[in-house]
Amino acid sequence: MQSVLKDTNKNNYYETILVGTGAAGLYFGAGVPCGHGKDVLMLEKTARPAMKLLMAGSGQCNVTHGGSIKDFLDCYGDHGSRIRTCLYKHNNLELMSFLEGLGVPLTEREDGKVFPASMDAHDVKNALMEACSANGAEIRQNSPVTQIRASESGFELIAGSDTAYTCTNLVIATGGCSYPTTGSDGSIFRTLHEDLGLKIEEPRPALVPVFLQDYRFGELSGISLQNVGMKISDIKKSFTGDLLFTHRNLSGPVIINNSRYITTGSRLEFNFIYPENVETVTASLKKAAPGSSRLVTSFLTEEYSLPKRFVSKIVELALTEDKKLSALTGKEIAAIARGLAAAVFSVSGLGSFNVAMVTCGGVSLEEVSLKTMESKRYPGLYFIGEVMDIDGNTGGYNLQFAYSSANAALDSIFSR
Ligand SMILES: Cc1cc2nc3c(=O)[nH]c(=O)nc-3n(C[C@H](O)[C@H](O)[C@H](O)COP(=O)(O)OP(=O)(O)OC[C@H]3O[C@@H](n4cnc5c(N)ncnc54)[C@H](O)[C@@H]3O)c2cc1C
Incomplete structure (x- = not known):
């Protein structure tokens, strides 16, 4: 100087x-x-x-x-x-x-x-x-x-x-x-x-939305889920809060408020039906399946009070298409349970300083x-x-x- x-x-x-x-x-x-x-x-x-x-x-x-x-x-x-x-x-x-x-x-x-x-x-x-x-x-x-x-x-x-x-x-x-x-x-x-x-x-x-690799939820834009569980695997931290799907990324309080801990490459595990878990979903599907002609989407929507469009997407990702509960295989039940209660994604990036609130x-x-x-x-x-x-x-x-x-x-x- x-x-x-x-x-x-x-x-x-x-x-x-x-x-x-x-x-x-x-x-x-x-x-x-x-x-x-x-x-x-x-x-x-x-x-x-x-x-x-x-x-x-x-x-x-x-x-x-x-x-x-x-x-x-x-x-x-x-x-x-x-x-x-x-x-x-x-x-x-x-x-x-x-x-x-x-x-x-x-x-x-x-x-x-x-x-x-x-x-x-x-x-x-x-x-x-x-x-x-x-x-x-x-x-x-x-x-x-x-x-x-x-x-x-x-x-x-x-x-x-x-x-x-x-x-x-x-x-x-x-x-x-x-x-x-x-x-x-x-x-x-x-x-x-x-x-x-x-x-x-x-x-x-910080206080930014988070982008995921291979983001499949764009068509759910505007849907918000309450009390979602989110684990940030690499730093072993867990949070709960509301989640919002947007056209290009995930947002809502559980994402925004914890974005300070998330970096590109972080692995996020979501439990969309917290406090239920993989075991309880598996058990309820196994219990309901025998002899049932009910479609999986209809069952899950009602069982967990979830938006139908969201459940359809989870079922599409797990099974490709909807089917009767009685036709589910053990592998398919496990895939649905993971999709709902332990869905893992990799972070491809975060919102920039142009959208960061802090x-x-x-x-x-x-x-x-x-x-x-x-x-x-x-x-x-x-x-x-x-x-x-x-x-x-x-x-x-x-x-x-x-x-x-x-x-x-x-x-x-x-x-x-
Ligand atoms: C869209 C948006 C919404 C938000 N909503 C809320 C809310 O509702 N509630 C809440 O609690 N928080 C909210 N925040 C966060 C909150 O606004 C900020 O944390 C707060 O304004 C920070 O205040 P600050 O005075 O520390 O910094 P700033 O408000 O950023 O002010 C810094 C000032 O320093 C000046 N400056 C910078 N460099 C220099 C320099 N070299 N020389 C001279 N001057 C300089 C800048 O021009 C600016 O005027 C929001 C933020 C954003 C972006």
Whole structure:
């Protein structure tokens, strides 16, 4: 990095500079304590802050979940327990009362997802922007930060067309790599690694659909099955949840929420009738078969309350064509049982960052004190939101972490 100090003048010194005005950045700016706003500058790469926030929940903005905060810990993959302190301290109830205090009434759906009562993400964004402005925290747009250097007294950075800034506290809130057209393209990761030597866990798309080799379910597009069991054989993890067939891939909560664990080449085993299993299906077919003129498809559809089109496909794959129960051979019964309760597929790929709702990977948790979000190596450097190696399930968990981490950093910087 060229000498930033040479170009630096006092006007470009701020006590705290925040980089990135997405959800986490705006929660930070909105929470700056009274009287401190003039010391805070917020640099945003694009001309439009919080573009991704406007897309959240299909534009309705699922800000958090209304359940017990204890249950949140299971919703961040293997990393949930590591952010316990920050989630508990700045929990969902606090987030809700914060937004309501800013004049955004909220509503909780039956499934626990919490939205603005207007179901319009603009209301959340506008309230946060107004709070930043009321606090006096300036947002400077079209200011992509491209270089960062740690100095004796803090940090020096270059943003936009070679504008130099210095600060004592630097808060990185640049998000991950998903939906790169919103500004969150992950380019900061190279800067953090090359300029500061920080460890970055390889960013991967998460909350994405999964493509299978030799996908045979395209014609079932739109059919959803409840409570499907899914084993990821290579890492020996098992999950249950709803599954959705689409034209080209598998989607739905059991896939999307666990896509963080799936890679190209993973082997997935599905039990479409969980908690039944191969043995119970085999037993019920063997029991029903003798002397029965009933067709297999009709029997299975009723026995397991499954959509007929789905059962027809399973039967087609196992037997080629439907037949009477009494005509089934032992091998055919075994093939049907496996097709329903232990169907194995290889993954040919996952949705790209263009469709990923979140990024798995990012600034390694080893680098960060997870109570304050402060860098262990560089005092005064903070990370909040999706830039960190934290990714939540769908249901409001990512925006909750944006809020909780932003407030942990605010506590530390302003000794709140
Ligand atoms: C389609 C979609 C729907 C979603 N729905 C939900 C939902 O309903 N509920 C939920 O909880 N989560 C949802 N998420 C996830 C959630 O939106 C994100 O996790 C959250 O927005 C991350 O906030 P962030 O502030 O960390 O990052 P971002 O929102 O990505 O913001 C980062 C900001 O930093 C800026 N930036 C990047 N690099 C630089 C740089 N070098 N210099 C300056 N600025 C920079 C970017 O332009 C951007 O404005 C959804 C995501 C998507 C894509």
